[in-house]
Amino acid sequence: MTKMRRESLIAYGQPLCETVVDCPTPRGSEVLVRIERCGVCHSDLHLQDGYFSLGGDKKLDVSAGRTLPFTLGHEIAGMIESAGEAADGATIGRRVAVYPWIGCGVCPACLGGEENLCANPRHLGVGVDGGYATHVLVPHPRYLLDYTPLSPSFAGMLMCSGLTAYSALKRLVGRPERSPILLVGLGGVGMMGLAIARALFRTPPIVADIDAEKRKAALAAGAAEAHDPADPGTRKAIMSATGGLLSACDFVGSDKSLQFATGLLGRGGKVVVTGLLGGNFSIAAAMFGIKAMTIEGTLTGTLAEARELLDLVRTKNIAPIPTRERPLAEAQAALDELRAGRVVGRTVLSA
Ligand SMILES: [Zn+2]
Numbered sequence: 208m209t210k211m212r213r214e215s216l217i218a219y220g221q222p223l224c225e226t227v228v229d230c231p232t233p234r235g236s237e238v239l240v241r242i243e244r245c246g247v248c249h250s251d252l253h254l255q256d257g258y259f260s261l262g263g264d265k266k267l268d269v270s271a272g273r274t275l276p277f278t279l280g281h282e283i284a285g286m287i288e289s290a291g292e293a294a295d296g297a298t299i300g301r302r303v304a305v306y307p308w309i310g311c312g313v314c315p316a317c318l319g320g321e322e323n324l325c326a327n328p329r330h331l332g333v334g335v336d337g338g339y340a341t342h343v344l345v346p347h348p349r350y351l352l353d354y355t356p357l358s359p360s361f362a363g364m365l366m367c368s369g370l371t372a373y374s375a376l377k378r379l380v381g382r383p384e385r386s387p388i389l390l391v392g393l394g395g396v397g398m399m400g401l402a403i404a405r406a407l408f409r410t411p412p413i414v415a416d417i418d419a420e421k422r423k424a425a426l427a428a429g430a431a432e433a434h435d436p437a438d439p440g441t442r443k444a445i446m447s448a449t450g451g452l453l454s455a456c457d458f459v460g461s462d463k464s465l466q467f468a469t470g471l472l473g474r475g476g477k478v479v480v481t482g483l484l485g486g487n488f489s490i491a492a493a494m495f496g497i498k499a500m501t502i503e504g505t506l507t508g509t510l511a512e513a514r515e516l517l518d519l520v521r522t523k524n525i526a527p528i529p530t531r532e533r534p535l536a537e538a539q540a541a542l543d544e545l546r547a548g549r550v551v552g553r554t555v556l557s558a
């Protein structure tokens with residue numbers, strides 16, 4: 208029996224720990240993927256904590272419905288190692304990115320093609336064992352996407368940070384481009400968003416982040432301007448240069464970031480929020496009408512969007528964001544650095 212090695216969550220709020228178990232045998236439509244790379248995502252920190260901060264002392268408990276030890280990780284690319292008898296098209300040795308936002312298949316969201324919004328999800332690395340491991344079991348080959356000629360690190364990243372950014376930016380495509388789009392927060396998703404926005408919009412985006420290193424990286428990656436949202440002069444500078452923005456993406460999702468983004472909107476402006484940092488946001492209700500303002504939230508993206516994104520990245524030659532590879536055994540160290548805010552771009556674990 209082949210063994211699989213995992214960096215497991217054994218208790219909430221505690222460091223990951225190596226566990227070794229027998230590799231599962233795929234049955235029916237299931238496919239066993241030998242993992243080559245798995246990206247380390249900011250949401251893994253919340254899952255490790257067991258909760259999301261909702262502002263003040265309020266917490267959203269996310270520890271339920273998961274048996275420990277559990278394997279985090281949802282930005283997975285690898286090679287098909289074995290497949291059940293009904294896994295059509297799962298050729299052994301095929302290199303694939305794994306779409307992790309797998310639903311129940313029978314709820315209204317799943318039937319509408321939005322498995323990422325499933326009422327009873329089987330999301331890999333969230334509710335079902337994921338990619339901080341040497342192997343992952345995938346319920347059906349339809350979740351396995353070809354990614355040549357991209358690298359496995361980049362392909363894995365595209366399944367979460369890339370997909371999240373793409374799905375959010377898609378909601379701003381087709382809006383008037385009288386002013387540049389604003390991207391707030393330049394972590395892994397924000398940097399992916401910058402690369403994708405350059406392919407989707409005529410005007411290069413302006414960006415904002417409190418970290419000077421990240422602003423520097425964004426300018427090098429093609430941002431038109433990079434601002435410090437904590438600088439009291441920033442708002443005035445952007446408002447006088449643009450007269451108010453029409454499109455913004457908040458990749459942070461905190462009270463401060465959303466306050467900043469909505470405060471820069473002109474009439475008819477829209478902010479799409481994907482970040483999950485936490486905090487409590489409030490705004491005078493009349494502002495929705497007075498400013499004809501929209502705030503929309505998104506959560507990852509659909510399987511169809513994952514395919515669209517892979518095509519977009521290939522046809523527009525979108526380059527990967529800065530990436531640092533570390534061995535699987537350093538998963539906890541990678542999470543610690545991410546928590547400390549010291550990561551520029553993406554860290555990817557190599558199994
Ligand atoms: Zn993620």
Ligand SMILES: [Zn+2]
Nearest residue numbers: 311314317325
């Ligand atoms: Zn469902």
